[in-house]
Every structure is written in structure tokens, then in C-alpha cells.
Amino acid sequence: MSLSKVKHIVLVLSGKGGVGKSSVTTQLALSLSLAGHSVGVLDVDLTGPSIPRMFAIEDAKVTQAPGGWLPITVHEADASAGIGSLRVMSLGFLLPRRGDAVVWRGPKKTAMVRQFLNDVFWEETDYLLIDTPPGTSDEHISLAETLLQKARPDQLAGAVVVTTPQAVATADVRKELNFCAKTGIRVLGVVENMCGFVCPNCSECTNIFMSGGGEVMANDFGVLFLGRVPIDPQFLVLIETGKRPRYPKGTSVNGQDISTPANAAHEDHEPRDSALLVRKYQDCSLAPIFAKITTDVISAVRQANVG
Numbered sequence: 001m002s003l004s005k006v007k008h009i010v011l012v013l014s015g016k017g018g019v020g021k022s023s024v025t026t027q028l029a030l031s032l033s034l035a036g037h038s039v040g041v042l043d044v045d046l047t048g049p050s051i052p053r054m055f056a057i058e059d060a061k062v063t064q065a066p067g068g069w070l071p072i073t074v075h076e077a078d079a080s081a082g083i084g085s086l087r088v089m090s091l092g093f094l095l096p097r098r099g100d101a102v103v104w105r106g107p108k109k110t111a112m113v114r115q116f117l118n119d120v121f122w123e124e125t126d127y128l129l130i131d132t133p134p135g136t137s138d139e140h141i142s143l144a145e146t147l148l149q150k151a152r153p154d155q156l157a158g159a160v161v162v163t164t165p166q167a168v169a170t171a172d173v174r175k176e177l178n179f180c181a182k183t184g185i186r187v188l189g190v191v192e193n194m195c196g197f198v199c200p201n202c203s204e205c206t207n208i209f210m211s212g213g214g215e216v217m218a219n220d221f222g223v224l225f226l227g228r229v230p231i232d233p234q235f236l237v238l239i240e241t242g243k244r245p246r247y248p249k250g251t252s253v254n255g256q257d258i259s260t261p262a263n264a265a266h267e268d269h270e271p272r273d274s275a276l277l278v279r280k281y282q283d284c285s286l287a288p289i290f291a292k293i294t295t296d297v298i299s300a301v302r303q304a305n306v307g
């Protein structure tokens with residue numbers, strides 16, 4: 001059984017598309033593996049699988065083994081460096097043209113998710129993060145129910161719900177929280193993404209849209225608010241081009257100095273490669289924010305197991 005060696009399954013949900021669910025999944029996965037945990041990412045966002053691109057592994061080829069499809073390795077565990085393994089399986093690897101969105105009807109999508117849960121061979125994995133499709137349509141509900149049926153109760157830790165601060169997104173995510181309550185999926189917490197804009201010149205964070213909607217919503221539903229993640233244009237540049245994020249001298253986040261060293265210029269000419277991209281994520285202003293969110297997610301998972 002493909003999930004039998006997985007300790008904790010965490011769903012990443014959002015009420016609507018484009019709020020940063022895949023980005024949050026990617027960053028949580030990295031932070032968890034850099035904290036020494038073995039991590040798997042299962043991308044069942046059939047509406048447009050973006051996880052392979054975020055790890056620069058979109059050209060990777062998935063192979064079959066006796067135990068099932070083998071996920072793609074982003075990095076192996078390195079005990080001396082305190083790093084856990086990170087492996088990814090995405091529907092994107094199986095699409096004929098990379099970047100295609102799936103236009104199948106509901107039953108075919110549901111069948112594919114079932115196959116993903118049955119047929120991917122996960123080795124010993126502390127955390128399996130599942131990037132789900134956005135929304136709360138009937139089809140989405142049946143996908144989540146399939147996930148619920150497949151996982152043992154002690155495995156399914158719960159869901160991290162991603163929202164943006166604007167009211168419309170928040171209304172959609174309220175539906176997602178209601179959906180969790182109805183289906184019995186525990187909510188580990190809410191992340192408010194794209195909250196404010198980090199200026200590339202001075203690194204000042206300005207709230208362009210209203211902020212705080214995610215926190216209000218989390219309080220209303222009595223769930224943990226995991227934190228705010230600002231828009232950092234350097235994050236987008238990093239994903240798209242593989243270039244190291246650049247910050248002026250004196251920039252710090254959560255007390256950590258992230259200003260770019262003067263000798264980093266040569267890195268702009270490095271290829272867009274998975275190992276380099278993963279290293280450069282750590283230079284991004286969002287890394288310390290996600291490290292904190294990850295610590296809180298781990299605590300929430302531990303509490304869920306105790307409770």
C-alpha cells in the first residue's frame with residue numbers, strides 16, 4: 001500500500017485558485033525537509049499542476065517500480081547536514097505537454113486521484129503534503145473524500161488552508177472551512193498569503209489590499225492563524241528565472257539578515273537547476289516566514305495526534 005510508510009498527511013487547501021496554495025506547499029515542504037524531516041509532496045491539483053515548475057523538475061521522468069510509481073527526488077536525506085529527503089509526485093509529470101491543464105470530466109479526475117493515492121510508492125515519509133485542486137465543487141468534495149478514505153485516521157493530520165486578504169477570497173475560503181467541518185477534516189491552521197507588498201528598493205512592506213482577513217476568519221472558526229506572507233516580487237523572479245533574490249543592505253526578516261552579499265552577482269548566470277533553486281529559496285525574504293509557519297504546523301500536527 002503506497003501510503004503505509006507515511007506518518008503524517010497534511011492537505012493544503014484553498015477556496016479559490018491563484019492564492020498561492022502551491023507556493024505554500026512548496027515552501028512548507030522545503031522548510032520541513034531542511035528541519036530534518038523526510039517529506040513527500042503529492043500534487044493532485046489537476047487544474048494546472050505547478051509544483052514541478054516550482055522545484056525546477058518539470059522535465060523529470062517518472063518511472064515504475066514493483067511497489068508503484070517512484071516520486072522524483074528533489075534532494076536526498078543528509079544526516080550530517082540535518083536535512084531530510086524531499087520527493088515529489090505530480091500529475092504534471094504524466095501530462096503529454098508540460099504546463100497543460102487537465103480538462104477531464106469529474107469521474108476521470110477522481111479515478112486519477114485514486115490511482116495517485118494507490119500507486120505512488122512513498123518510502124519512509126514523515127510528512128506527505130497534498131496540494132489539492134482549489135474550490136469546493138462536488139468534484140472537489142469527492143476528491144477530498146477519496147483522500148479521507150485512503151488514509152488511516154492516525155495518518156491524516158489535517159489541512160492547512162491558504163487565503164489572500166481580500167474579502168472575495170476570504171468568502172471562498174470560508175466555504176472551504178465549512179467544507180472541512182462537514183467532512184471531518186481537521187484544520188491545522190490558516191495562512192494569509194499575498195498580504196502586503198515588499199518593495200524591491202527598500203524592502204518596506206506596504207499593505208496594498210486590506211490585511212487581517214485571514215486572521216479574523218481563523219478566529220471566527222476557532223482555528224489557528226499560522227501567519228501572514230507578503231508578496232515578494234523576488235520570489236516570482238526566483239521561480240521563473242532561477243535568479244537569486246536581491247535585497248538591499250540592512251534588510252532583515254524576523255531578525256534574520258537577508259541582504260544580498262556583494263559577491264553574489266555571478267549567481268545570476270547559474271542554470272535554472274533544482275538543487276540551486278532550492279538553495280536560493282533560502283535567500284528569499286519569505287524563507288524565515290515559512291520556517292516559523294512550519295514550526296507552528298509541526299506543533300499543530302503533534303497536538304492533533306495527542307488530541
Ligand SMILES: Nc1ncnc2c1ncn2[C@@H]1O[C@H](COP(=O)(O)OP(=O)(O)OP(=O)(O)O)[C@@H](O)[C@H]1O
Nearest residue numbers: 017018019020021022023134194230231232235236
Ligand atoms: N507571497 C508571494 N509573493 C510573490 N509571488 C507569489 C506569492 N505567493 C504566490 N506567488 C505567485 O503567485 C502565482 C500563483 O501562486 P500559486 O501557483 O502558488 O497559487 P495556487 O493557489 O496554487 O494557484 P492554482 O490554483 O492555479 O494552482 C505564482 O506565480 C506564484 O509564484
Ligand code: SF4
Nearest residue numbers: 199200201202203204
Ligand atoms: S517603499 Fe520605499 S523604496 Fe519603495 S517606493 Fe516606497 S519609499 Fe520608495
